Amino acid sequence: SSAAFNLLMGYFLVHSVKLNRYVKPILIPLFIVSMIITFNRTMLICLVCFTGLQIFEALKTRSRRIKFALLSLIIMLPCAVMLRFVFDDLWQVMVFQFTVGSGEVSLSGREQIWSKAIEFISNNLLFGKNSFKWYVEIGGEVFHAHNSYLQLLATNGLIGLLLYLSFIFFGINKKNYKYVLPILLSGAAQYSFGWGVSLVDILLFYYLFSSESTPHLWKKPSLKKQSLPNDASDGLHELLPVKSILITSEKGV
Secondary structure (H helix, E strand, O other): OHHHHHHHHHHHHHHHOOOOOOOHHHHHHHHHHHHHHHOOHHHHHHHHHHHHHHHHHHHHHOOOHHHHHHHHHHHHHHHHHHHHHOOHHHHHHHHHHHOOOOOOOOOOOHHHHHHHHHHHHHHOOOOOOOOOOOOEEEOOEEEOOOOHHHHHHHHHHHHHHHHHHHHHHOOOEOOOHHHHHHHHHHOOOOOOOOOOOOHHHHHHHHHHHOOOOOOEOOOOOOOOOOOOOHHHHHHHHHHHHHHHHHHHHHHHO
């Protein structure tokens, strides 16, 4: 899963940083193919979420990218139908991988880990494990919570979790939301963020800090009346007498 999310973060970077116009069209398909090959379910859901947010942004701004978004949908839908009904063997392999061989969507044993985490949290709600990472031993193996929210809650308690999430909530804006929201979504099924220092954490805070000047997503931009700078206003006052002289001279003529 770590390799899959590293690929997803690389895909986000390709979209968010300025690259040579010939390099980006090469990197984007490479990242998409690599992510599909890894077939991490949570990562693929986050990829779909990110793509949907991109399409939403293109529709909202009515930019030229809307043509690309609509063209992508037109191409993807027939490909999905063809994959389902024409290449049935390949479809069965994908279903097998997505359901981890069970034939139905499962949580891969996470429900047992989550129940242990919830049991610990119920007994240590406010402060958790006092900021020491929470782990549980099941069948001789040690696991983390496989859920960023449960892990943060068990490690830092309710107070720490609320402080952490409020910082993220108030940092989301119109520039970074399409990167931050898929990362937050990934935390529901993976321990993807909240490690402290990881690639996902670094990029999450990079997007939050690098977009401070952008209008906040939850607030309407305020229209403030802008006054002229001192040098501009002084120059304007100097021009006014000249204009009045010209008017009086024209009347005299």
